[in-house]
Amino acid sequence: xxxxxxxxxxxRKALILWSIGVFLMIASSMGxxxxxxxxxxxxxDLMAQMPQSLKAIMGMGTFDLSTVSGxxxxxxxxxxxxxxxxxxxxGASIISKEERDKTSEFLFVKPISRSKIITLKxxxxxxxxxxxxxxxxxxxxxxxxxxxQGEGIIGDITRLMLGMFILQLIFLFIGTALAGVSKQPKTAxxxxxxxxxxxxxxxxxxxxxxxxxVLKYLTPFKYFEAKNLMDTRGFEPVYLILxxxxxxxxxKVTYIFYEKRDLNV
Amino acid sequence: MNMFLHELKAYKKxxxxxxxxLVGLVVLFLSMFPTISREAEEFKRIMQGFPESxxxxxxxxxxxxxxxxGYYSYIFLYISLFGAIQAMxxxxxxxxxxxxxxxxxxxxxxxxxxxxIVTAKLLAALSSLVITNIAYLGAATVMxxxxxxxxxxxxxxxxxSMTLFFLQLIFLALGMIVxxxxPKIKSVLSISLGIVFAFxxxxxxISTTxxxALRYLTPFKYFDFAYIIxxxxxxxxxxxxxxxxxxxxxxxSYIIYSKRDIHAV
Numbered sequence: 001x002x003x004x005x006x007x008x009x010x011x012r013k014a015l016i017l018w019s020i021g022v023f024l025m026i027a028s029s030m031g032x033x034x035x036x037x038x039x040x041x042x043x044x045d046l047m048a049q050m051p052q053s054l055k056a057i058m059g060m061g062t063f064d065l066s067t068v069s070g071x072x073x074x075x076x077x078x079x080x081x082x083x084x085x086x087x088x089x090x091g092a093s094i095i096s097k098e099e100r101d102k103t104s105e106f107l108f109v110k111p112i113s114r115s116k117i118i119t120l121k122x123x124x125x126x127x128x129x130x131x132x133x134x135x136x137x138x139x140x141x142x143x144x145x146x147x148x149q150g151e152g153i154i155g156d157i158t159r160l161m162l163g164m165f166i167l168q169l170i171f172l173f174i175g176t177a178l179a180g181v182s183k184q185p186k187t188a189x190x191x192x193x194x195x196x197x198x199x200x201x202x203x204x205x206x207x208x209x210x211x212x213x214v215l216k217y218l219t220p221f222k223y224f225e226a227k228n229l230m231d232t233r234g235f236e237p238v239y240l241i242l243x244x245x246x247x248x249x250x251x252k253v254t255y256i257f258y259e260k261r262d263l264n265v
Numbered sequence: 266m267n268m269f270l271h272e273l274k275a276y277k278k279x280x281x282x283x284x285x286x287l288v289g290l291v292v293l294f295l296s297m298f299p300t301i302s303r304e305a306e307e308f309k310r311i312m313q314g315f316p317e318s319x320x321x322x323x324x325x326x327x328x329x330x331x332x333x334x335g336y337y338s339y340i341f342l343y344i345s346l347f348g349a350i351q352a353m354x355x356x357x358x359x360x361x362x363x364x365x366x367x368x369x370x371x372x373x374x375x376x377x378x379x380x381x382i383v384t385a386k387l388l389a390a391l392s393s394l395v396i397t398n399i400a401y402l403g404a405a406t407v408m409x410x411x412x413x414x415x416x417x418x419x420x421x422x423x424x425x426s427m428t429l430f431f432l433q434l435i436f437l438a439l440g441m442i443v444x445x446x447x448p449k450i451k452s453v454l455s456i457s458l459g460i461v462f463a464f465x466x467x468x469x470x471i472s473t474t475x476x477x478a479l480r481y482l483t484p485f486k487y488f489d490f491a492y493i494i495x496x497x498x499x500x501x502x503x504x505x506x507x508x509x510x511x512x513x514x515x516x517x518s519y520i521i522y523s524k525r526d527i528h529a530v
Binding site: 029078201 | 293294297300301305343451458462466470
């Protein structure tokens with residue numbers, strides 16, 4: 001329990017900063033919406049006929065920017081990006097920081113097993129993710145409702161945030177698994193960030209080029225896309241199962257490797 | 266000279282990885298150009314049927330995407346994001362890593378002044394960026410000439426590509442000043458990614474308004490590609506702002522680093 005409390009305290013400042021960042025991001029983008037919503041119906045018609053790749057380049061995807069839900073769909077891509085960065089860095093550092101800060105001797109001679117330490121650290125990380133997610137959810141609902149003009153948006157936003165939470169989990173455990181495997185504490189964060197940036201670029205490349213759509217299973221950013229979640233389609237079972245599998249494997253890897261590894265002291 | 270060579274060697278792998286990343290990105294994106302260019306042509310025909318005002322609102326951007334320079338302006342956003350991350354990481358880490366790796370007392374007891382240390386490290390970071398940019402310029406120019414069948418101005422293409430280097434210089438200076446101002450940097454990646462993405466998202470928000478003055482807030486908006494293509498030169502006011510910022514940041518880094526307490530083992 002002490003480990004948990006210690007981790008919560010250690011990550012408090014970072015969590016507050018990330019939460020403020022997310023809030024400001026939503027607030028400032030919704031401020032912009034007022035301007036965009038004025039530009040009428042025929043733009044929407046034209047947009048509907050625009051090729052997918054052109055829309056992707058302009059950063060709009062298939063959203064209807066004149067409705068608040070469409071606008072929020074575009075915003076969601078950035079929110080998911082922020083949340084994923086937070087989760088990756090948190091996951092990699094929460095496990096590897098004992099070695100980085102030369103405190104592993106101190107922690108691991110305490111009468112508590114390694115697996116218990118990892119469990120407590122993972123719980124602390126999960127709580128952090130959950131808080132960031134809730135901050136995003138609440139500030140989205142509050143700020144978006146100002147502009148929604150009776151459009152039912154709460155259900156859509158909640159579904160999006162659920163998707164974002166699974167995305168956060170995947171990236172958190174990518175971080176922890178790499179930290180568990182890599183012998184040098186420094187490299188875990190770099191590799192995890194590398195994977196994050198790679199998947200981000202891949203999802204963008206897939207939008208641009210329909211021939212490589214097959215690769216969508218490789219990037220979690222494609223698992224929970226705003227346009228599917230806000231559509232009638234909702235969550236697709238394939239991606240839910242795939243995410244579950246990825247998360248399970250990564251957790252297992254984290255435990256197995258970290259328990260057996262020689263720690264740098 | 267020893268310090269310079271040592272730093273160059275220490276960042277050899279780092280530089281190599283970033284060269285591969287940036288070259289890979291530009292090759293990937295430019296290889297999609299032929300498809301996109303075709304789609305843009307088709308969409309332009311559809312657009313003829315719509316009223317003049319709407320065509321003006323969207324048209325300019327669509328008009329451009331069909332040409333290599335226009336397409337390059339769009340994808341360059343992502344390349345500049347990665348370039349900024351590289352420069353920021355090296356800027357933040359190169360001075361602060363001595364304290365983190367507990368080698369500060371080893372280095373600072375050598376018969377060299379602190380300014381000499383900063384100079385050597387700054388030059389090493391600069392060399393890493395210069396090498397990266399030479400490789401990038403080569404790859405981008407070759408790739409562009411391969412995919413574009415029509416005439417285009419190589420000079421303009423180089424002018425656009427060179428902005429990567431200037432952007433990196435700004436982020437290098439920013440990273441340096443951050444690394445001497447923050448008392449204890451535990452994780453270079455969290456700080457670097459946080460700051461770069463904050464500026465990146467700020468840039469995305471600013472691009473929806475026409476407010477000129479706001480562009481000074483984020484380096485990602487210092488180089489307006491539409492302006493460069495039209496006038497085949499950079500905007501002098503932003504160049505002045507960039508040079509001013511770099512000069513102040515670097516000078517301040519020298520002064521602060523010469524005076525600050527360095528934490529030894």
